[in-house]
Amino acid sequence: MAARIPLSYSSINITALSEVLKRYENRNHQQIIADFEQAMCKLTGAGYAVAVSSGTAAIHLALLAAGIGKGDVVLAPTFTYVATINPIRYCGAEPVLIDCEPDTWNVDPSLFEEAIIDQRKKGNRVKALLLVHTYGTPAKMEKIVEIAEREEVTLIEDAAESLGAIWNQKMTGTVGLAGIFSFNNNKTFTTLGGGLLVTDKPEIAEKGRFLASQARSRLPFYEHPEIGFNYLMSALNAAYGLSQLPSWGQALEERRAAFSLYKELLGSQAKFQRESGATLSSRWLSTFIFDAPEVSKKSAQLLDLQGFETRPLWNPMHLQPIHTECTVYGGSVSKSLFERGICLPSGKGLKRSDQQQIAEIIRQSLT
Numbered sequence: 001m002a003a004r005i006p007l008s009y010s011s012i013n014i015t016a017l018s019e020v021l022k023r024y025e026n027r028n029h030q031q032i033i034a035d036f037e038q039a040m041c042k043l044t045g046a047g048y049a050v051a052v053s054s055g056t057a058a059i060h061l062a063l064l065a066a067g068i069g070k071g072d073v074v075l076a077p078t079f080t081y082v083a084t085i086n087p088i089r090y091c092g093a094e095p096v097l098i099d100c101e102p103d104t105w106n107v108d109p110s111l112f113e114e115a116i117i118d119q120r121k122k123g124n125r126v127k128a129l130l131l132v133h134t135y136g137t138p139a140k141m142e143k144i145v146e147i148a149e150r151e152e153v154t155l156i157e158d159a160a161e162s163l164g165a166i167w168n169q170k171m172t173g174t175v176g177l178a179g180i181f182s183f184n185n186n187k188t189f190t191t192l193g194g195g196l197l198v199t200d201k202p203e204i205a206e207k208g209r210f211l212a213s214q215a216r217s218r219l220p221f222y223e224h225p226e227i228g229f230n231y232l233m234s235a236l237n238a239a240y241g242l243s244q245l246p247s248w249g250q251a252l253e254e255r256r257a258a259f260s261l262y263k264e265l266l267g268s269q270a271k272f273q274r275e276s277g278a279t280l281s282s283r284w285l286s287t288f289i290f291d292a293p294e295v296s297k298k299s300a301q302l303l304d305l306q307g308f309e310t311r312p313l314w315n316p317m318h319l320q321p322i323h324t325e326c327t328v329y330g331g332s333v334s335k336s337l338f339e340r341g342i343c344l345p346s347g348k349g350l351k352r353s354d355q356q357q358i359a360e361i362i363r364q365s366l367t
């Protein structure tokens with residue numbers, strides 16, 4: 001049975017979609033995708049955007065366009081969704097995992113530095129950091145950008161969850177060589193399935209688009225110098241994206257407001273991700289941890305009985321059956337977050353009274 005209040009709901013707006021489709025009636029459907037890409041450049045401030053079928057596909061393309069290949073080491077957080085790590089394997093590269101720090105729950109800059117030095121000492125080619133701004137909260141960018149530049153490690157941002165989050169007056173996803181966004185059903189901005197590769201470098205965008213369209217050369221006949229993929233976004237998904245643009249700012253503010261209200265209602269025993277330095281979180285999901293591990297588990301059970309869907313925080317990648325062979329630097333911080341945390345309903349249509357009821361149930365579990 002579906003939960004009465006899901007974790008991350010977005011309502012489907014058929015009227016807005018029909019209006020967009022009407023505007024493009026009898027025109028080349030490629031124009032819908034081109035217009036969506038242009039709109040996303042404007043929204044994110046990125047120079048170039050390639051709309052694709054998923055965030056996972058966008059990560060794969062970003063890595064390939066950045067020249068990642070067989071045997072290269074790509075550093076990445078262990079505290080993330082599996083879609084961050086799998087594309088590193090698709091490239092034949094080696095994911096090396098880094099623990100998070102307790103403020104932002106993102107890559108710990110000192111472990112990042114340690115991993116680069118240690119991996120290079122072992123003779124491994126450390127090429128890139130695939131950075132995540134988890135649950136929409138930016139990583140400690142000042143330090144990470146400084147280390148990446150000094151050590152000549154390419155920065156690629158998995159900003160799947162952080163569209164709208166800001167660091168240093170820039171949108172997350174537009175800081176590194178390339179960035180990606182996900183528009184799957186449970187993200188704040190959705191195309192009902194899709195993703196985006198963004199970059200300021202024309203050659204990265206061009207390589208991404210080339211690989212996403214079966215690596216077909218621009219010739220009057222079919223010629224394919226590489227193995228490519230069928231990753232481009234469909235016109236219908238792009239049309240849905242265009243239809244969502246007018247309401248997306250409001251959807252972002254609603255997520256932030258939901259988080260603020262939970263924070264206020266739950267009080268000092270609930271700990272949460274900090275916005276470090278000049279950053280602003282997109283608060284994709286409202287997430288909290290409690291000192292005692294029982295609190296989240298007990299709350300989840302009680303909330304489920306009342307029809308509220310919750311999830312535990314990420315089960316770290318170094319504890320996943322498929323990625324246990326990866327080297328990991330640290331690991332105890334993410335493990336502890338997994339044991340003590342909870343993701344609360346954060347999506348559209350969440351009422352103040354729902355949040356009050358949720359907070360009341362959690363407060364019962366605290367005693």
Ligand SMILES: *Cc1c(COP(=O)(O)O)cnc(C)c1O
Nearest residue numbers: 054055056081083084160182184
């Ligand atoms: C959602 C998500 C992805 C993958 O996006 P899809 O569009 O579902 O392929 C990748 N990384 C992170 C951190 C995500 O949350």
